[in-house]
Amino acid sequence: METKIFAKDQLDDAVDLLAKGELVAFPTETVYGLGAIATNEKSVKGVYAAKGRPSDNPLIVTVSDEEMMRRYAKEVPERAEKLIKYFWPGPLTILLFVKPGSLPDAVTGGLDTVAFRCPDDELTHNLISKLGYPIVGPSANTSTKPSPTTAQHVYHDLKGKIAGIIDGGPTRVGLESTIIDLSVKTPIVLRPGEITPEELSEVLGEKVLINTGKVSDKEIPKAPGMKYRHYAPSAPVVVVDDVNDFSKVDFNENIGVMALKDQLAKIDLPDENKFNLGNDLVDADHNLFGGLRYFDDKDNIKQIYVQGFYDGEESLAYMNRLNKAAAGHHFNK
Template structure:
């Protein structure tokens, strides 16, 4: 199969592929998604096959209207409506209970809930409308690898495995959406994102953050809760603070393998006299670091000589909580420590 690179003017052609049961990668403000008709179980199965994704890892259903959610969900609460008014279209995924057999178990992982999102991307909203069906849309990458933030990233992983990708340039947010579960009595964040707990609580009041570790025999309610994610080929080590970079670089230099550095510009400037294989700028703040984290990890995947990547950590607050959630999974919780 030859994977087509569609322009944003070719939405109708891409929608025709989706209606025919093919896979199309679409842009969102967060990362590129791998789209299939959510009402076509055979098409959805192709998503798992193309990604190498475990079959018990549920998929987010992307919609272009609240009416579509109401068609599948078993009633929507005032909290849901408040969150939609505040954050949709946008980087918030909402888990709701489903009507009986509303969506096939291949979409839900066998659960009685489903996750819904309306992405903040005009191209993809038009695509969903043109296809006439909601779309499943996990990140368009090989399962376990860093999520794609450009069409080139998608093609690197999935060229020849999917029908096409709509190229809308780099994504703006760079991290996947916040996931909140409204199917329980007290809403709980299952995956942090740029829509923070503080922002959500200003709209619907107190909520919880998930600290439960999903067991081997347990089906996760949201993506990113159970399996290895975001890992490049090289081993990532998190450097907790800028002050620790000199010691981290000295340690990496003693490992006798090529290594790279991902950090903000001020840190990279302080290391200008240090010799390492390569570097990648995370910009000037935790916000830009979040936008470019996956891009940087993929950058080093294109340089197979690099065996160690030192990546700057940030405080786990605000957007930093989402950034560190992805970075810790990428590193397998490996931190550099000078002690």
């Protein structure tokens, strides 16, 4: 299969492919998503196949607006309306009860809930509006690999497996959306993102919990990112919690380092063994996946040391992704 890359003025071509049941990757403000019409079970199953994604991992339903979401949500409670008014379009995914029979089990995992997202990206908004249907939107990468933040990342992973990629340039945020579960009595963040639990709590006027539990092998996760290995390059990743510990690492030509600019300047390694995460945590959020992919393409790199951050809720999303990439391995020497 030929994978076409579409420019911004070729959106109608991408719409035509989706309408025919093909798979097309699309940009959002967080990461690139892999699109298929959410009501087309065959196309949705194609998403799992292209990614090599476990079939019990539910998919996010990406909509153009609240009106489209209401076609598939069993009910939209007041607290969902509050969050939609304040954060949509934006990097927030809302888990609600699904209208029975409105979406295939391939989307919901057979659960009675589904996650809805309305991205803050004009291209994708127009894509879905022209299509007239919601699309599923898991990250457009090979399952377990770092999420894609450019069209080139998508092409690297899915060339020949999908029909097209809409090139919207580099993403703004760089980490996937916050997922909040509103199907339970007390709202709970299932996956942290740019929007923090504190910000959600302020808008809702009630406490918001943070999921810390693990999903067992036999359970179906309510949302993406809760059960399976994610974001990992080929080389093992190690989290460095204290930047002073970088001085204890036995550096050599087979080691890669990802850290803030000022920290990298203190490390005696060739430039090609370093990846600059930027000047602060916001930059690091944006650059994390790019750095993991940078080293994934280097055959000589056998281990990657990455700077950790512990800045309260602001660093939850970064550390969530990094810990998954590292499979929980932290430096202690």
